Amino acid sequence: MSPTKRGQRAGKEDRWHRPARRGEQVNYPADQMDGPVWCTDPKHGKSPMVCTVRHGKGKRWLARWVDHDRQERTKSFDKSADAQRHIDAMTTAMNTGTYADPQRSAVTFGVVAEAWLAAKRANRAPKTVAGYRGLLDVVVLPKWKDERLRDIDHERLQTWVTWLATDPAARQQPKRLKDAKDAEHAMDAKDAKDAEWTGLSPARVIHAYQVVRQVLAYAIRAKYLAVNPTDSIELPRKAQGKDLALTHNQVRQLANESGDMGPMVRFLAYTGLRFGECIALRVSDVDTVRRRILVSKSITHVQRRGHLEGDTKTHQRRAVPILTTALAAELVELVTDRDPTEYLFLGADGGAMTLGRFRWQFDKAVAKLGLTGVTPHTLRHTAGSLALSEGASVVTVQKLLGHVNATTTMNVYSHKLPDDFDKLSAAMDRATSTES
Numbered sequence: 001m002s003p004t005k006r007g008q009r010a011g012k013e014d015r016w017h018r019p020a021r022r023g024e025q026v027n028y029p030a031d032q033m034d035g036p037v038w039c040t041d042p043k044h045g046k047s048p049m050v051c052t053v054r055h056g057k058g059k060r061w062l063a064r065w066v067d068h069d070r071q072e073r074t075k076s077f078d079k080s081a082d083a084q085r086h087i088d089a090m091t092t093a094m095n096t097g098t099y100a101d102p103q104r105s106a107v108t109f110g111v112v113a114e115a116w117l118a119a120k121r122a123n124r125a126p127k128t129v130a131g132y133r134g135l136l137d138v139v140v141l142p143k144w145k146d147e148r149l150r151d152i153d154h155e156r157l158q159t160w161v162t163w164l165a166t167d168p169a170a171r172q173q174p175k176r177l178k179d180a181k182d183a184e185h186a187m188d189a190k191d192a193k194d195a196e197w198t199g200l201s202p203a204r205v206i207h208a209y210q211v212v213r214q215v216l217a218y219a220i221r222a223k224y225l226a227v228n229p230t231d232s233i234e235l236p237r238k239a240q241g242k243d244l245a246l247t248h249n250q251v252r253q254l255a256n257e258s259g260d261m262g263p264m265v266r267f268l269a270y271t272g273l274r275f276g277e278c279i280a281l282r283v284s285d286v287d288t289v290r291r292r293i294l295v296s297k298s299i300t301h302v303q304r305r306g307h308l309e310g311d312t313k314t315h316q317r318r319a320v321p322i323l324t325t326a327l328a329a330e331l332v333e334l335v336t337d338r339d340p341t342e343y344l345f346l347g348a349d350g351g352a353m354t355l356g357r358f359r360w361q362f363d364k365a366v367a368k369l370g371l372t373g374v375t376p377h378t379l380r381h382t383a384g385s386l387a388l389s390e391g392a393s394v395v396t397v398q399k400l401l402g403h404v405n406a407t408t409t410m411n412v413y414s415h416k417l418p419d420d421f422d423k424l425s426a427a428m429d430r431a432t433s434t435e436s
C-alpha cells in the first residue's frame with residue numbers, strides 16, 4: 001500500500017475476509033476445490049464471507065485513518081472493537097488537535113527544548129530567557145536531552161522530580177556553564193535562600209519542572225506529542241521562610257553594619273523591591289514629593305554577557321510607596337543635584353550596582369550580626385511582613401511587592417496572616433447583646 005495522500009477517510013478493514021464478487025464461484029473447504037472458499041468458522045461472524053489469503057494469519061482488523069498531513073496511517077488489531085476504538089480516538093484527536101504522529105514523537109526532548117527556547121526569546125525578558133537557559137543546561141537537559149518525547153512518561157518524570165528534591169547528588173550535577181550561578185539569580189533570588197535542602201531547593205525543583213512542562217506543552221502545540229505527561233506531578237512544598245523576615249531593629253542594625261550599602265539595605269527593606277528592580281532604578285524614578293518609586297525595569301547580571309536590562313519579572317510597571325519618613329528623607333538627599341538619568345544606586349564607573357558588590361558588604365554584615373539564612377531577598381520578604389504586621393491588607397502587600405495576584409502573596413505570607421475570628425466573635429457578641 002503506497003502512502004498516497006487521500007481525503008479525510010477513516011475505517012476498519014477485515015483482512016481475513018472479503019465479500020463474494022458478483023457471480024463468483026465460491027467453494028466450501030470440504031469440497032477441496034481450487035479457488036476461493038467460504039469461511040466456515042462460526043467465531044468469525046454470521047454472514048457468509050470469502051476467506052482471503054491472510055485468513056487466520058496475523059491480526060484480523062486493520063484500522064485506517066488519515067493524519068493532519070493527509071497521509072494515510074494504519075494499525076492492526078485482533079479485535080474489531082479495538083480497531084474501531086483506535087479509529088475513533090485518532091479521529092477525535094485530529095478534530096480536537098491532540099493528535100501526535102508516532103514518527104514525530106520520536107524527536108528528542110533536547111531538539112524541542114531548543115525550539116521552545118528560541119520561541120521564548122522573541123517575547124520574554126532577557127533575564128527570563130537566561131534563567132531558562134541555565135535551568136535547561138544545569139538541571140533539565142543532563143537528564144532528558146537525548147530522550148525521545150514518547151519515552152518521557154508520567155512515572156519517569158515523577159521519579160526525576162522526587163530525585164531532584166531529595167537526593168544530594170542532584171546538587172552535584174556538572175555545572176557546565178559559568179552562567180549557572182547567575183541563572184539562579186535570574187530565576188529568583190529566593191532559589192538560593194536555603195542551602196540546607198537534601199536535594200535542590202523546592203523553588204528550584206519547581207522551576208525545573210515548569211520548564212519541562214512548558215517544553216512539553218510546546219511539543220503538543222507543535223504536534224509532536226498528544227498529552228502532557230507532566231500533568232499531576234507531585235511537587236515539593238516551597239519553604240515558608242517564616243524565620244527570614246527581619247524586625248525593624250534588625251534592619252537598622254544590618255544597614256548600619258553594611259557600610260556604604262546601608263542606604264540600599266534600608267531601601268530594599270522599606271520598599272520591598274526585587275534586587276534586580278532596585279539596581280535598575282534611575283534618579284528620576286524617585287518621586288520625593290509623592291513619596292513613590294516608579295518600578296518599570298529590572299537588571300540581571302549574566303556572566304560574559306554583562307548586564308541585561310529588561311521588564312520587571314511580571315512585566316508590570318508599578319509605583320511603590322516609600323514606607324518611612326526616614327527613608328524618604330534619605331532619598332531626598334540621595335537624588336538632590338543628580339542627573340535624572342543616572343542609576344540611583346551607583347556601582348563601579350557610574351554603572352548599575354551589582355549583586356556581587358552589594359553582597360560583599362551585606363554578607364559580612366549578616367555574618368557579623370550572627371544572622372543565618374539572610375539574603376538580599378530577605379529584605380523584600382521583610383517589607384511584606386512588616387507591612388502585614390502593621391495591618392496592611394493582602395491586596396496592599398500584593399501591590400507593594402508587585403505580585404501578579406493576591407494568591408502569590410497569600411502563599412508567601414500565609415503564616416503571617418492572622419485570622420479575624422477573635423475580632424469577629426467579639427463583634428458578634430456586641431451585635432447579639434444589643435439586639436432585643
Ligand SMILES: [Zn+2]
Nearest residue numbers: 016039041044
Ligand atoms: Zn474466517
